[in-house]
Amino acid sequence: MRDLTRRLDLCSINTATLGHQAPIGPMIDAIARAGFGALAPWRRDLEGEEAAAVGRRIRDAGLAVSGYCRSTYLPAATRPERQAAIEDNKRAIDQAAAIGAPCFVFVVGGAPAGSRDLPGARRQVADGVAALLEHGRAAGVRLALEPLHPMYAADRACLNTLAQALDMAEAIEGPSAADPWIGVAADIYHIWWDPALCTQIARAGAAGRLLAYHVCDWLSPTRDMLLDRGMMGDGVVDLKAIRAMVESAGYSGAVEVEIFSAENWWRRPMAEVLAVCAERLQAVC
Amino acid sequence: MRDLTRRLDLCSINTATLGHQAPIGPMIDAIARAGFGALAPWRRDLEGEEAAAVGRRIRDAGLAVSGYCRSTYLPAATRPERQAAIEDNKRAIDQAAAIGAPCFVFVVGGAPAGSRDLPGARRQVADGVAALLEHGRAAGVRLALEPLHPMYAADRACLNTLAQALDMAEAIEGPSAADPWIGVAADIYHIWWDPALCTQIARAGAAGRLLAYHVCDWLSPTRDMLLDRGMMGDGVVDLKAIRAMVESAGYSGAVEVEIFSAENWWRRPMAEVLAVCAERLQAVC
Numbered sequence: 336m337r338d339l340t341r342r343l344d345l346c347s348i349n350t351a352t353l354g355h356q357a358p359i360g361p362m363i364d365a366i367a368r369a370g371f372g373a374l375a376p377w378r379r380d381l382e383g384e385e386a387a388a389v390g391r392r393i394r395d396a397g398l399a400v401s402g403y404c405r406s407t408y409l410p411a412a413t414r415p416e417r418q419a420a421i422e423d424n425k426r427a428i429d430q431a432a433a434i435g436a437p438c439f440v441f442v443v444g445g446a447p448a449g450s451r452d453l454p455g456a457r458r459q460v461a462d463g464v465a466a467l468l469e470h471g472r473a474a475g476v477r478l479a480l481e482p483l484h485p486m487y488a489a490d491r492a493c494l495n496t497l498a499q500a501l502d503m504a505e506a507i508e509g510p511s512a513a514d515p516w517i518g519v520a521a522d523i524y525h526i527w528w529d530p531a532l533c534t535q536i537a538r539a540g541a542a543g544r545l546l547a548y549h550v551c552d553w554l555s556p557t558r559d560m561l562l563d564r565g566m567m568g569d570g571v572v573d574l575k576a577i578r579a580m581v582e583s584a585g586y587s588g589a590v591e592v593e594i595f596s597a598e599n600w601w602r603r604p605m606a607e608v609l610a611v612c613a614e615r616l617q618a619v620c
Numbered sequence: 621m622r623d624l625t626r627r628l629d630l631c632s633i634n635t636a637t638l639g640h641q642a643p644i645g646p647m648i649d650a651i652a653r654a655g656f657g658a659l660a661p662w663r664r665d666l667e668g669e670e671a672a673a674v675g676r677r678i679r680d681a682g683l684a685v686s687g688y689c690r691s692t693y694l695p696a697a698t699r700p701e702r703q704a705a706i707e708d709n710k711r712a713i714d715q716a717a718a719i720g721a722p723c724f725v726f727v728v729g730g731a732p733a734g735s736r737d738l739p740g741a742r743r744q745v746a747d748g749v750a751a752l753l754e755h756g757r758a759a760g761v762r763l764a765l766e767p768l769h770p771m772y773a774a775d776r777a778c779l780n781t782l783a784q785a786l787d788m789a790e791a792i793e794g795p796s797a798a799d800p801w802i803g804v805a806a807d808i809y810h811i812w813w814d815p816a817l818c819t820q821i822a823r824a825g826a827a828g829r830l831l832a833y834h835v836c837d838w839l840s841p842t843r844d845m846l847l848d849r850g851m852m853g854d855g856v857v858d859l860k861a862i863r864a865m866v867e868s869a870g871y872s873g874a875v876e877v878e879i880f881s882a883e884n885w886w887r888r889p890m891a892e893v894l895a896v897c898a899e900r901l902q903a904v905c
Binding site: 445446450451452453457484485486488489490493495496498499502527528529530531553555556557560570571572573 | 730731735736737738742769770771773774775778780781783784787812813814815816838840841842845855856857858
């Protein structure tokens with residue numbers, strides 16, 4: 336396992352961690368100034384910006400991009416809506432390429448409002464990802480399926496385990512793609528509880544499908560189902576054990592911090608949040 | 621699949637659904653009066669009561685018992701605490717036998733406070749269940765492991781999927797026990813999202829390990845992680861599809877309603893809640 340001490344160059348900040356307080360320019364500068372090696376922007380950060388210019392600013396700051404967040408939900412009640420989501424995701428993949436992101440993160444959506452057809456929603460996700468594969472390959476952007484915690488199965492993502500995401504990737508690309516363009520984003524918030532965690536991380540790594548690794552912590556108790564993620568070290572997750580699994584599976588990418596925390600970290604100044612992330616990444620991750 | 625129309629005799633009320641507003645006696649009477657065939661009491665309902673007398677009252681009311689809730693958490697920081705939990709669960713199994721419950725429901729607990737060792741907590745659960753197997757068999761009470769939703773992995777149950785519970789049961793009793801005494805309680809609130817739901821329910825049924833089936837609904841949005849379960853039909857779960865799986869796997873026990881709902885159903889009179897349960901069981905389950 337890599338030693339992260341004085342190696343913030345191996346670490347990335349997902350801009351959601353900073354609570355969307357600042358425009359992308361100042362965020363890039365603050366992340367670079369704090370010594371991190373990369374960042375992962377959200378589409379909202381690029382609104383009103385020219386993607387290629389943002390990409391230049393990132394590179395000029397000496398930063399890499401660890402991923403671009405996130406897909407428009409794929410399941411929808413009608414075929415035209417599903418097609419519109421695919422077109423929107425193509426535009427996002429183009430932006431991902433323009434800023435130099437190696438992967439585009441898929442938060443796939445739940446069943447359409449009023450539907451109880453979870454298996455049907457999952458089939459729509461598979462169809463949508465399949466429809467985007469060639470666009471990703473042509474743009475040089477891998478599709479990172481992010482299984483979300485099962486508590487989001489109804490409204491945010493019907494993709495809920497690494498096994499399910501890998502099954503889907505293999506069903507679309509074939510089980511032994513030599514150069515896979517569909518992989519997974521492994522976020523400990525969503526997967527730390529999974530009894531199959533170790534085997535599925537190993538499976539993802541062996542298949543070359545482990546595209547991103549996100550850290551935060553699970554607070555106990557958790558006070559809000561969406562916006563109460565913890566800073567690394569403040570919760571119950573054995574972060575070093577999971578990073579050991581991820582890296583022994585072959586992952587050599589960034590350790591990306593992604594914390595949604597409306598009542599705590601999002602209320603603090605960017606520089607303070609970045610300093611605490613830097614300290615915790617080196618101490619407990 | 622069984623038709624539940626005018627077959628409330630196939631249905632059971634878990635007393636938690638009634639918000640613990642009344643003592644066990646009036647609950648038994650109300651559940652019987654509403655036409656249900658069974659109930660599932662909690663240990664708190666028996667506090668200050670003599671278990672055998674409660675059992676007689678249940679039988680005299682013409683009711684069966686579909687299960688007895690629930691275990692004292694098994695993982696603990698020290699060996700004496702773990703042993704105390706086992707002894708306490710033995711006493712509960714004796715109560716289960718005294719009231720005529722066919723199974724005792726295990727909510728197994730999370731890792732001890734301050735621990736980040738989830739795999740270790742899971743080993744402690746397996747050890748605790750193994751230590752209780754003979755007691756259950758001698759009392760004629762099967763041990764129903766209830767996988768809880770992964771959002772409870774930290775604080776309530778580190779047993780989070782049917783596959784994990786069945787793996788544990790098989791590890792303790794052997795994979796092909798002819799007369800298994802360890803099985804699972806399948807509660808749709810906890811498992812509806814599971815991509816492996818269909819295969820694991822079939823596996824449980826084939827092994828004779830499907831001991832209980834609990835229904836409610838998953839509300840979207842869910843406003844509280846513990847006490848905002850929905851009445852059947854008010855949420856996003858395809859209840860008929862899941863009952864079809866459960867019954868085609870061989871389950872012929874009660875359909876048990878278990879709803880934790882502090883802000884809605886627990887504020888309503890018992891008779892109203894029972895009437896709505898009766899209606900929804902026949903209409904949407």
